[in-house]
Amino acid sequence: MTDLPPPVIHPAWLPPPTWRPLGSRRVRVDASGPFADTVRDEVSRACSLFGGSLSPAGGPADLILTLAPEDSGAAPRSVPDASDAAFRFGPAAPGAAPGFPAAGDGFRLGRRGTATVVTADGPSGLLYGLFEVIRRGEGAFDPALADEHHEPAFGLRVLDHWDNVDVHPVMGQVERGYAGGSLFWHAGRLRDDLTRVGDYARLLAASGINAVTVNNVNVHAGEAHLLTDRLGEVATIASIFRRYGIRVHLSIDFAAPVVLGDLPTADPLDPRVRRWWADTTDRVFATIPDFGGYLVKADSEGRPGPFTYGRTHADGADMLAAALAPHGAPVRWRAFVYNHRQDWRDRSTDRARAAHDHFAPLDGQFADNVILQVKHGPMDFQTREPVSPVLFAMRHTRQAVELQVTQEYTGQQKHLCYLPPMWSEVLGFRATGDSAPTLAERLSAGPAGSGSAVEGAASGRTAAGVLSAVANVGDDRFWTGHPLAQANLYAVGRLAWAPDRDPAAILDEWISLTFPDAPPRLRHTLHTLMDDSWRTYEHYTAPLGVGFMVRPGHHYGPDVDGYEYTPWGTYHFADRDGVGVDRTVATGTGFAGQYPAPWSDRYESLSSCPDELLLFFHHVPYTHVLHSGTTVIQHIYDTHFAGAQRVAEMQSAWQSVADLVDPDVHARVTGRLAEQHRSAEEWRDQINTYFHRKSGIPDAKGRPIH
């Protein structure tokens, strides 16, 4: 709280006070190259605020940032020069998985005499080491600081923007965006002032992200040209991100050879098509030497793809992989392929099965630099889904798990919903048994035989894993619409480094950074508000894993039957007797059988299926008794009354800290909580009324149902 006018753009998790411990100390950067320059700039900025100094080479220092010596046996050490090419992929980079950045993100943090020392495994490690110091604040200078090596679990940590260049008449400028317009484009052209992109790059680097896809996976007519005649715009964006170790990716249109290249076909086996992609890709790398790679949504929800030409998705992906291979870059190929024109009357078709049905048979057919990008659940970013079985079915295929930071189905950044507890469950899921590797461990290990498994810090390799996440930012001055939704953006990078980290600890870290002067009362309130907000949201929305029940199209607010009779494959089959989707092998769609044991059995059996996924896997009577001891119908009533009530309590809690929060932030959050409360009551009443009208079973506690 100051007397100065509030900053126009919220500083998110890098407000000036965060830099005080650094800015008031002597800092020495014993390295050269562009990242070292970026680090020096950061330190200089901090020092100008707080009076510290950047020490000259050999000068006195409280903090030293340096590169590991080449003979240390750690990461390959090559101080990059200032040219673009220094920060590029390359098959030549020893230890790098195909299509991955050369190693070097890791760093060792410890004390040497009276100084704290960051020893980076490679150039980018300097940056990440710097931000680790920032996160630790004064603690980084504790004489008792223990030596630690840090290395990201996922080598590629990418935020996928669903930004359009032009404002789409239905989807807006940012598809499923809830935070204003694009940071990159405005009024159909690249913004003249890209200052915020620089600020954004800095925030992302501080959270651990190292790649950004700049445009929507649904590539419309105008956006297709970013690959060719509008590539200069991408290069401009790349030049800003580059300073912070972030590579730029592009979503491409599979039909680009037709749309942009005047070819009569986009058949991936046609030599003309293959040449067009090779030439086009060469031009991309000639313009942007460190270009990150392609992202493709093909044969999905009306997008073009290889099916048009009777080819497989392996044919399609491998063609693009061949164009990218000379540059050592990957293509991410989305596994989100299903029949979106399903007949709701057809009970034998199950959208949950689709990705596995389509892709599992192709295992082994994808090139090394193809990354199959799989949504974390088998449906579509619902509040509660099982982990997609595709992520465990393709041992010979490199995969990315795709999370959704933008809150499409989780309250659209009007509702407070801290998502890392969900992501943590996904990344920690052990498909083949309670002592088996987690999903994160499996993804980090890469495909069987790839030789790129995580082998600890000593290996110096960059982990082969890929974590992708759909961004939640826009040109809103709080970045994410709901100021507290910044925590989701922050946490995705942090989980990509350390997927086993406790989401509550990440939350506290974010609170410390974002509210640097917060007294314990505010810290406690923020933690309490946010930590269980996902489960609160789950409580008042679609019950027990059944999903959807949202308004079609915009996906905000309840509509229990909204998708029940549509072609989208998203049904709950509620009738007067019961509800849920029978996905068992014995009597249902067989989806449960796509999991390896023991989960195939656990999901199959009504007695072992977890309560929170009961209606995802089983159709049960309303009187079915859950493991929790209550009936399904009473569980619905109880959780919906409790969820809405909890939101009212959140409002009160937030009001109680009005004196401790910047008025701008407080006002914005207050407005959002009011809408969340209205909406939660609407969810409560529609869900309860719907199931009461259907079941005829009264609430055991006699609360009002309409």
Next chain:
Amino acid sequence: MTDLPPPVIHPAWLPPPTWRPLGSRRVRVDASGPFADTVRDEVSRACSLFGGSLSPAGGPADLILTLAPEDSGAAPRSVPDASDAAFRFGPAAPGAAPGFPAAGDGFRLGRRGTATVVTADGPSGLLYGLFEVIRRGEGAFDPALADEHHEPAFGLRVLDHWDNVDVHPVMGQVERGYAGGSLFWHAGRLRDDLTRVGDYARLLAASGINAVTVNNVNVHAGEAHLLTDRLGEVATIASIFRRYGIRVHLSIDFAAPVVLGDLPTADPLDPRVRRWWADTTDRVFATIPDFGGYLVKADSEGRPGPFTYGRTHADGADMLAAALAPHGAPVRWRAFVYNHRQDWRDRSTDRARAAHDHFAPLDGQFADNVILQVKHGPMDFQTREPVSPVLFAMRHTRQAVELQVTQEYTGQQKHLCYLPPMWSEVLGFRATGDSAPTLAERLSAGPAGSGSAVEGAASGRTAAGVLSAVANVGDDRFWTGHPLAQANLYAVGRLAWAPDRDPAAILDEWISLTFPDAPPRLRHTLHTLMDDSWRTYEHYTAPLGVGFMVRPGHHYGPDVDGYEYTPWGTYHFADRDGVGVDRTVATGTGFAGQYPAPWSDRYESLSSCPDELLLFFHHVPYTHVLHSGTTVIQHIYDTHFAGAQRVAEMQSAWQSVADLVDPDVHARVTGRLAEQHRSAEEWRDQINTYFHRKSGIPDAKGRPIH
């Protein structure tokens, strides 16, 4: 069927062969003035096609069109000169109801010697007489032709276009339009080529229409300017319609004094506002001397209105009436006012009541030239509604009944749905008893004490009644998307002349005109396809008058619960036991009590309420037995299976006449029928499945329900 290429624009009900009887005869026009010129032009065109001749004054004639002599005691006779002012309203016109065209639409048709003679009551009667001759064809020259006097039951017969100048991002260019873009505007400006507007004017005159509102009742920012700086565009349109006796009206924005006039208020009692409207209206009439009047949607679905200023709708309407009164023109003020942000949990509020609740207390407060425009039903143009009780509740207020020709809720011109049987029921409804006047008779009589009741041809007055209808045309080359939907457009004008005419006879008349060479097999097939198509549509959509159950927003296709939990006031309250809205006085919302006896009692009682409106007025168990002898649930199943089956039969019937229909017309209709069939099956299955899941009662005939 000819070898010539088909005309680009379909001729609708005025194809060249229709003019053969006229064009091959000697025609004399014994009158002068603009309408006489229009008639001469029409005859000349016909003669040029078929070899007839326009006879000079005093020459030989098979057909004579003339004006009634002034001393006949019939209509006031004043041969207009060619100036615009000749065709204007005016308090001075003797016998005209305030705000109505001077009398003269009527005409006498009969034989004088060897000639057929049209003796027009006034100038416009020349036109209508000409088209009556066209309709009769050879029959008009039958020596045994009996003398008949024709006069319209409704003095003002107006088509309201919901055209936007600019394409609205959600609603498109024509709101609820299903036939392409606007006939008037394209790409944000008046079309350069207005040839089709001339053709349209001719078609409308031939059907009996005498006014057109050119823009959408939802007046957006751009369209508001049609009243002021873009008035020239309206004048251009008016100059085309004028030749066919059609006046142009404008939908206006109640907030225009603020939006266009830079006033701080639109308060209808503020002298500055009143002066602004008076001045603006004076300028409109200075530019368009025969301007028709204003149409206003105020305080409805987010439109501005007098409620903003704490004023009544009488205050608002009377202000505009005062501005129009010096020019003898009316304001039509829509009664479509209701709370569109209703809480669905609130069972005490009933949208059906809203218009009566708002307007009935204001009876007697409206100026003479205010016309309260009331949708025919209390809800919103559903497939089946009772007649709005507002139409019988305000004896001292001039009223218009508003029909919807555009098929918003009746299949959007993809489904074949001939609407006149519905309109005929509305216009023929006798609210106060089986021998009481029909709605049409009451409206034609005008308000109590207005002295403008229909008094037969001898009176020479123009009837005071107003029939308004929302247009269904666009720039589609068949005018109405579905070629057979032209019949709805044709019939609305015909019913406005003779509301007691049998809709089946109007259909045959339309068939004769549109398919002039049709052999009996085609005539029979068309008649059979179309005559009961409204009831077919009713069968497979929302049952028993309950309404809605459509997809929210676009209103096409089924979604039983789509509006059930929304703020729109459109509910069916289906639960596991029953369905319907209790609108009785005894136990429901009391809406039934808004009717006069005996209908208040008939609707109130379960035993006398007509089956087709049962669920509009009553909530009943699924096992309730209808007057038809079947249960509600079995009725739902039976009608839905039958309705979809009927559409399949319609497809077959249409195929069977492929050899008799212009291939273009046949192909278009074939495509529409295919979609209708798909959609009807979708309706059938969703409705049946929904109610089967809710009720648990199987179909007695064991047909497939999903």
